[in-house]
Amino acid sequence: MLTGRVAIVTGGTRGIGYAIVKKFLENGAKVVLFGSNDKTVTNALGQLKEKYSNYKVIGFHPNLTDEKQIQKIFKKVEAEFGHIDILVNNAGISSNTSLENYTDEEYEKISNLNIKSVFTCSKIAIPYLRKSKGVILNTSSMVSIYGQPSGVMYPASKFAVNGITKSLALELAKDGIRVNAIAPGIIETDMVKSLPREMIEPLIKTIPLGRIGKPEDIANAFLFLASDMANYITGVVLSVDGAARN
Numbered sequence: 694m695l696t697g698r699v700a701i702v703t704g705g706t707r708g709i710g711y712a713i714v715k716k717f718l719e720n721g722a723k724v725v726l727f728g729s730n731d732k733t734v735t736n737a738l739g740q741l742k743e744k745y746s747n748y749k750v751i752g753f754h755p756n757l758t759d760e761k762q763i764q765k766i767f768k769k770v771e772a773e774f775g776h777i778d779i780l781v782n783n784a785g786i787s788s789n790t791s792l793e794n795y796t797d798e799e800y801e802k803i804s805n806l807n808i809k810s811v812f813t814c815s816k817i818a819i820p821y822l823r824k825s826k827g828v829i830l831n832t833s834s835m836v837s838i839y840g841q842p843s844g845v846m847y848p849a850s851k852f853a854v855n856g857i858t859k860s861l862a863l864e865l866a867k868d869g870i871r872v873n874a875i876a877p878g879i880i881e882t883d884m885v886k887s888l889p890r891e892m893i894e895p896l897i898k899t900i901p902l903g904r905i906g907k908p909e910d911i912a913n914a915f916l917f918l919a920s921d922m923a924n925y926i927t928g929v930v931l932s933v934d935g936a937a938r939n
């Protein structure tokens with residue numbers, strides 16, 4: 694479904710991002726994954742190359758809010774692969790701190806990674822995606838629709854991701870660039886494993902499809918929205934959550 698396409702995936706070293714990288718490679722794309730440090734990037738590349746030795750995958754660990762670093766990498770990617778077709782803004786961190794205990798540091802950490810990185814990477818990607826009539830895909834969350842009972846900046850950041858998605862879809866439609874988001878429900882990744890069991894278990898019990906989501910469930914939706922099958926879809930926040938509501 695993505696033969697010949699070149700995709701950049703932020704937060705591609707584990708969890709949902711890693712599943713997207715795998716799915717895109719399996720479907721013929723060349724993939725550039727971004728992670729938070731050299732070790733996680735090297736590990737992810739090692740794992741992928743073991744499985745998919747003939748596939749084209751490279752990795753970097755830029756500061757996702759530093760325009761100069763991102764610009765330099767996008768130029769390198771274009772020089773190496775010829776074009777850039779898909780940007781997946783997936784890196785993100787969650788929070789369950791109560792408002793009274795929030796620090797300015799945590800506020801900034803969440804808003805920088807979950808919001809500003811989407812802004813910066815999308816901004817730098819535009820000239821490349823304009824040439825390729827490409828696609829921007831953002832990872833939102835079910836909490837961008839329903840909120841959550843603690844860690845207010847996490848849902849707030851995902852409401853912002855939805856706003857960026859819908860607005861950029863309108864702004865970039867004239868350039869032939871589609872912009873969509875996926876709102877995962879509760880997905881079995883390190884992010885969820887790091888949350889208290891007493892917070893997660895009762896939520897899993899309420900999921901109508903009767904199970905927690907797998908990273909691959911989300912990667913399948915990313916594949917669809919990245920592909921030509923979704924040529925007439927833009928500005929959408931697609932829930933992939935087993936009908937979970939909180």
Ligand code: NAD
Nearest residue numbers: 704705706707708709729784785834877879880882883884
């Ligand atoms: P994860 O913790 O397993 O992976 C997070 C990824 O983000 C990693 O690849 C990591 O390298 C990257 N990352 C973290 N901090 C970074 C930083 N400072 N700079 C650059 N990269 C950084 O999480 P996940 O569950 O796979 O989450 C991926 C996305 O899915 C996030 O945006 C998250 O908000 C969203 N999401 C997850 C769930 C879930 O249930 N797991 C639900 C809804 C939305």
